[in-house]
Amino acid sequence: MPVEPAVPAGLTEHQTAAWELAREFAQNEVAPHAREWNAAHRVPVEVFRRLGEIGLLGLTIPEEYGGPGLDATSLALVTEELARADAGTSVAVAVQNGLVASPILRAGNEEQKREWLPRLASGELFGCYALTEPDAGSDTASLRTRAEATGEGWRVTGNKMWITNGGIADVFVIFARTGDPGAKGISAMVSGPGDGLSVGAEIPKLGLHTSSTVELAFDAFPVPRSGLLGAEGEGLKLALATLDGGRITVAAQAVGIARAALELAVSYATDRQAFGGPIARFQGVHFPVAEIAAQIDAARLLTLHAAQLRDAGRPHGAAGAKAKLFASNVAVRAADVCVQTLGGYGYSAEYDAERYYRDAKITEIYEGTSQIQRMVIARDLFGGAAR
Amino acid sequence: MKIAVCVKEVPDAGPGRRMDPGTMRLDRSGERSLNSYDLNAVEEALRLKEAAGEGEVVLVSMGQEKALESIRKALAMGADRAVLISDEGAAGSDLVATSYVLAKALEREAPQLVLFGQSAQDSDGAVLWASVAERLKLPMVSQISELEVAGGQITAKRQTEFGYDRIQSPLPAVLAVADSLNEPRYPSLKGIMGAKKKPQDVVKLADLGVEADRAGQAGSRTTVSALNPPPSRGDTVKIEDDGTGAQKIMAFLVERKFA
Numbered sequence: 001m002p003v004e005p006a007v008p009a010g011l012t013e014h015q016t017a018a019w020e021l022a023r024e025f026a027q028n029e030v031a032p033h034a035r036e037w038n039a040a041h042r043v044p045v046e047v048f049r050r051l052g053e054i055g056l057l058g059l060t061i062p063e064e065y066g067g068p069g070l071d072a073t074s075l076a077l078v079t080e081e082l083a084r085a086d087a088g089t090s091v092a093v094a095v096q097n098g099l100v101a102s103p104i105l106r107a108g109n110e111e112q113k114r115e116w117l118p119r120l121a122s123g124e125l126f127g128c129y130a131l132t133e134p135d136a137g138s139d140t141a142s143l144r145t146r147a148e149a150t151g152e153g154w155r156v157t158g159n160k161m162w163i164t165n166g167g168i169a170d171v172f173v174i175f176a177r178t179g180d181p182g183a184k185g186i187s188a189m190v191s192g193p194g195d196g197l198s199v200g201a202e203i204p205k206l207g208l209h210t211s212s213t214v215e216l217a218f219d220a221f222p223v224p225r226s227g228l229l230g231a232e233g234e235g236l237k238l239a240l241a242t243l244d245g246g247r248i249t250v251a252a253q254a255v256g257i258a259r260a261a262l263e264l265a266v267s268y269a270t271d272r273q274a275f276g277g278p279i280a281r282f283q284g285v286h287f288p289v290a291e292i293a294a295q296i297d298a299a300r301l302l303t304l305h306a307a308q309l310r311d312a313g314r315p316h317g318a319a320g321a322k323a324k325l326f327a328s329n330v331a332v333r334a335a336d337v338c339v340q341t342l343g344g345y346g347y348s349a350e351y352d353a354e355r356y357y358r359d360a361k362i363t364e365i366y367e368g369t370s371q372i373q374r375m376v377i378a379r380d381l382f383g384g385a386a387r
Numbered sequence: 388m389k390i391a392v393c394v395k396e397v398p399d400a401g402p403g404r405r406m407d408p409g410t411m412r413l414d415r416s417g418e419r420s421l422n423s424y425d426l427n428a429v430e431e432a433l434r435l436k437e438a439a440g441e442g443e444v445v446l447v448s449m450g451q452e453k454a455l456e457s458i459r460k461a462l463a464m465g466a467d468r469a470v471l472i473s474d475e476g477a478a479g480s481d482l483v484a485t486s487y488v489l490a491k492a493l494e495r496e497a498p499q500l501v502l503f504g505q506s507a508q509d510s511d512g513a514v515l516w517a518s519v520a521e522r523l524k525l526p527m528v529s530q531i532s533e534l535e536v537a538g539g540q541i542t543a544k545r546q547t548e549f550g551y552d553r554i555q556s557p558l559p560a561v562l563a564v565a566d567s568l569n570e571p572r573y574p575s576l577k578g579i580m581g582a583k584k585k586p587q588d589v590v591k592l593a594d595l596g597v598e599a600d601r602a603g604q605a606g607s608r609t610t611v612s613a614l615n616p617p618p619s620r621g622d623t624v625k626i627e628d629d630g631t632g633a634q635k636i637m638a639f640l641v642e643r644k645f646a
Contacts (some may be wrong), residue, residue, distance in 0.1 A: 014580055017576065017580065018576055018578045021573065021574070021576060021579060024573070025573055050573075053572070053573075053575065054575045054576060055574045055575045055576030056578055058578065059576070063577075066575050067575040068575075068580065070576070
């Protein structure tokens with residue numbers, strides 16, 4: 001049964017419209033199929049395209065490039081509602097906006113924006129973000145993928161790991177080393193597919209079975225000069241700035257999973273009969289559920305606060321890190337409470353509890369682990385003294 | 388082609404729905420939305436317009452002024468403009484009065500097609516379209532599950548209890564579509580954001596030339612004399628399932644000759 005979430009003051013009419021549309025679409029077109037899709041490990045590309053048709057896939061892409069031109073707050077609200085129905089589906093939208101459209105908007109030139117953004121907004125194209133490598137996750141600056149300069153551009157060689165949307169992608173935002181070792185030698189590029197880029201098989205994983213996750217192998221993959229995104233050597237800066245926004249979206253996803261878990265726990269405990277009545281009579285059921293209900297509201301307000309800071313053009317790196325750190329932990333706990341409330345049924349794949357349990361964990365890992373979030377927060381508090 | 392779609396705002400279904408014992412009318416406070424059957428009519432109108440590559444889809448409705456909030460959903464889907472007849476004098480209109488007012492508004496618009504949903508979720512009459520067609524002296528086809536418009540006429544497949552009728556009719560015509568005809572689209576975010584800016588005319592009865600005694604309670608031919616809750620079913624049998632529930636239900640049905 002639906003549980004009304006905490007809503008911050010001052011949501012605009014457009015933000016509310018995006019939220020309502022996402023809720024309606026998610027509840028009618030995603031939630032009823034989520035269990036089946038996940039069990040079959042099916043990436044529902046046709047649903048992602050429909051999200052493009054109604055404007056939710058390229059939510060933050062400006063109107064001049066074919067999107068509805070909404071903001072980070074809207075993206076958080078939409079991601080949360082999609083995650084409440086199916087976490088994997090929400091990832092596709094989060095990546096398209098937060099990791100693909102966002103760096104193109106931030107660093108791309110007019111030609112690049114015109115080339116990629118309208119088709120990313122409509123759902124004609126899907127994009128992915130090729131940053132992480134088998135040996136460079138949290139330690140991004142150590143990435144090894146090399147871009148050798150040629151007369152017309154570069155030839156990129158190296159492997160990229162855990163690439164979300166990689167299996168369905170037509171647009172690749174690539175981070176590769178054009179210069180010396182270290183942070184300053186990395187550049188960002190944007191390209192379509194081509195010879196020299198092979199997409200690996202889907203990587204088996206604990207959850208998010210409706211989301212594509214692959215390894216990409218670049219072997220002398222040619223990228224012309226026109227594919228350079230921003231200035232040469234500025235790639236890592238762009239990557240980290242992009243992740244500042246991405247964290248807020250992951251926090252929103254965590255809130256969505258947590259809300260779904262809470263709602264299932266409440267409806268199950270209300271219906272389930274034991275010892276002569278519903279188990280919702282027992283304090284042993286009340287306390288954990290009440291606790292996560294309070295934490296979910298807190299997580300949601302933290303997340304939307306960070307989004308509102310971003311929309312106001314104010315620093316939001318630490319706020320986003322706090323939101324992600326807290327919300328991802330709430331998601332993991334809420335899923336645990338949900339499974340425990342449902343008991344044996346919670347452990348069975350007949351109910352969604354076990355899916356929430358598996359899907360929640362990734363929010364503590366990707367786009368910066370909880371440990372990295374603590375570092376970001378600490379650096380904000382201690383400044384140079386933290387290093 | 389100009390297409391008019393008649394739509395209605397209805398209270399959301401749910402346990403909160405009630406009749407007001409004072410006015411003996413449906414309580415229209417609380418959450419409201421566009422009658423969901425009307426969305427099929429809106430969808431069909433949009434498809435016809437898109438297929439033709441030209442035309443206009445006009446929404447026509449009667450109701451309180453706040454009904455515009457619900458009507459905007461159809462504008463967000465893609466309808467071009469809305470005409471809402473909102474007048475104190477129209478409150479309490481029954482079928483006779485409502486069909487008269489709508490017919491007057493439709494005469495002014497002079498569309499080639501008038502589309503209705505199959506019924507309204509609040510009053511569930513499923514006859515308004517027939518009365519409107521009668522007043523406009525236009526052919527009428529109801530319960531349409533397939534529709535084709537070509538060469539100045541329509542060909543419709545009409546769903547009945549016994550099968551299907553295939554009906555041809557010249558234009559203009561009044562059509563009531565079945566909810567099986569199509570799957571209404573989701574409005575796009577841009578559509579929602581642009582809906583407020585589309586023309587929305589709120590008109591009074593006098594603007595349409597409707598005489599005061601032809602609308603509202605004065606223009607109605609039905610009166611509600613009393614309201615009573617449905618009688619309780621005294622002969623209810625409660626079967627506890629101790630493992631033999633299915634057999635007991637079967638025995639109950641056999642005894643009453645249902646099985």
